[in-house]
Structures are given as C-alpha cells and as structure tokens.
Amino acid sequence: MRRRVVAGNWKMNMIPAEAAAFAASLCDGLKETDAEVHVIPPFTDIAVVADALKGTDVFIGSQNMYHEDKGAFTGEISADMLNGLGVHSVIIGHSERRTIFSEDDTMINRKVVKALEKGLVPILCCGESLETREAGNVSEWISGQIESAFAGVGENDASKVIIAYEPIWAIGTGKVATTGQAQEVCHLIREKIKELYGEKVSEDIRILYGGSVKAENSSELFDCPDIDGGLIGGASLKPEFLDIVNA
Ligand code: 13P
Numbered sequence: 449m450r451r452r453v454v455a456g457n458w459k460m461n462m463i464p465a466e467a468a469a470f471a472a473s474l475c476d477g478l479k480e481t482d483a484e485v486h487v488i489p490p491f492t493d494i495a496v497v498a499d500a501l502k503g504t505d506v507f508i509g510s511q512n513m514y515h516e517d518k519g520a521f522t523g524e525i526s527a528d529m530l531n532g533l534g535v536h537s538v539i540i541g542h543s544e545r546r547t548i549f550s551e552d553d554t555m556i557n558r559k560v561v562k563a564l565e566k567g568l569v570p571i572l573c574c575g576e577s578l579e580t581r582e583a584g585n586v587s588e589w590i591s592g593q594i595e596s597a598f599a600g601v602g603e604n605d606a607s608k609v610i611i612a613y614e615p616i617w618a619i620g621t622g623k624v625a626t627t628g629q630a631q632e633v634c635h636l637i638r639e640k641i642k643e644l645y646g647e648k649v650s651e652d653i654r655i656l657y658g659g660s661v662k663a664e665n666s667s668e669l670f671d672c673p674d675i676d677g678g679l680i681g682g683a684s685l686k687p688e689f690l691d692i693v694n695a
Contacts, residue, residue, distance in 0.1 A: 452670065453610060453654050453677035454693045455486035455571060456684025457511060457539060458493070467493035470685070471500035477690035478504045483677065485693055486537050486571070487684075491525055494533050507536035509571065512545060515558035527566035537569040539679075541597060543616045553596040560597050564605045571610045571679065572597050573658070574637070578617040587636055594640045606645045607652040611637055612679040618659025620681060624669075630657045631672035638674050663691035670695055 462470065467489050478485055478501070488509035489497045498508045514524035530538060540563060541556040556572075563570040574593040576586050590613070598606060613633050618625050625633075634655045642650035657669050658679030669675055680692055 450652065450654050450676050452483045453486065453656055454483050454689075455488055455509060455537070455539075455610075455612075455656065455677070455679045456689050457509075457542070457658075457679055457681050458487075458489045458685060459511070459544070459681060460490055461685055462489065462493055464493050464496045468496040468500050471497045473687065474690060475501060475504055478506050478693065481693050483693055488537070488539060488571075494530075494535060498534055507569075508534060509537040509539065510535050510568075511539050511542070513538050513540075513559060513563065513568070515555065515562040527562055527568055530568060531566060535568065537571050537610070538563050539571045539573060539612075541593075542573045543575055543614060543619060547616075553593065557597050557599050560609065561600055564601065564608065569608055569610060571612055571656075573612045573614050573679070575614040575616050575619075575659070581615070581617065586633060590633060590636060591640050594637060595644070598644060603645050603649060606641070607649045610654045610656060611641075612656040612658050613637060614658035614679060620660070622660050624660040624662075624665050625657070627668050627672055630669055631674055634672065634674035661692060663688045663695065666692045666695035 486507045486509045488511055510530050513527050513530055514521055517526055540559045545551045560570045574590055576589045580589045615625050637655050638650050641653055654676040655674055656677045656679045657675050661678045661680050662683050
C-alpha cells in the first residue's frame, strides 16, 4: 500500500510573519490526518514554518536546491543547507523553474542525484505544454522527462522519489485535467518506471497530480488508481488545504 501524499507548494508567497501565522492556523487540522503532508514554503520561511508545525508529523520541503555542495554560486542553496534546517523533501524540475529559469533535463537530473545522495526526497515534476498535448506527443514527452531525470539513479533510491505530474496548461489556470487525462499520464509514468526499475519499484513509487487541484475536485482525482495524492499550488495558501488533505 502506497501512503498518500499531499504537498503544498507555496511558490513565491508570504513573508515570514504571514507564513508563521498561516502554518500555525493549519497545525491542529494537520495533526489529524493519516496522509503524508509536505508543506513547501519559500526558503526564507522554512525556519518559521518548521517551528510553527512542531508537534505535527508534517514534513517541510524546499521549492528548489542547487546540485553543487558549496562555492561560488551566488543566490543558490545547497542540499546541506536544507538538511541543516530539517528539510525533508525538495521540489525539482517544476515547470516554472524549467520555463522561467531555463532549467534543463541535465540540470534536473543532477539535482535529483544530489538530493538523493544527501538524503532529501526529490519531488520530481514533469508535465507537457498544451502544444505538446495537441500535437499528440504527451507519452513521448513524459517518458523522455522521466528517463533523463532518473539517469544514474539506482534501484534502491528510485522508489524514494515522489513524482508529480503537472500538465503546464493546468497550473494556476483553473483548468484542471480530467480524471481520465490525469490517470492516463500517471499510469504511463508508472509503466515507464516499471520499464526502468521493474515491478516492485513501480508499485512502490508515489505519483501525484498537480494543476488547479481544489477541495472540490481533489477526491475524484485522488480516487484514480495511479494517483497517490497531489501537489497543490494556489489552494495550499488557503484553509482549503486542510480539506484537500482530508480528501
Ligand atoms: P496550482 O495548484 O496553483 O495550479 O499550482 C500547481 C503547482 O504548480 C504546484 O506545484
């Protein structure tokens, strides 16, 4: 049985005082769930959010990291720095990083490998543009993203990765994928993992859906056989996040 995961990606929102107050408001609700919850604030809020969520089993995540250990990389944050703050997971390859900050498959693969080496859980994002979908190339595109992100990752580490399927056209647009579309791609990802690592890893690995998940559509999405939870953007900044966790 795969444990369900709900992860809230706060993106670039909330100053520390707001973050602490919001996290404190979620605290009681988060104590009651069986799901594995990750709260993923901006770097500058990690310490206050971790403090506010003490006493819960919630994991704190980071939205990014750099793949080098230390040195002249102005503006970057290393895996050791995240570990030093008690961070558990790290989003890698979010489509906003890929498109706005030009992160390519090679860099994303380096980050996945480094995160695993340092004991962090990568939440690896993949997803196609509307153009790719309309051209009928979803399967090939996703398969390529998975294959390159997992290059050099051994069988023992592969199932530690959490994969998030986030179709770019569904992120922040209110245009959620249908359960059929979301299930189809999550299944395809599981098949790809099976091809790379075999049956056991493909059955153990958690695959999330992300893109305009709200309280009202979450149960239906999370009921799909290959969807093990969600990566939530906008709705993770609201009390509604607890309803999604409960779904
Ligand atoms: P929204 O839930 O705001 O569409 O964002 C999804 C996302 O990008 C989570 O990483």
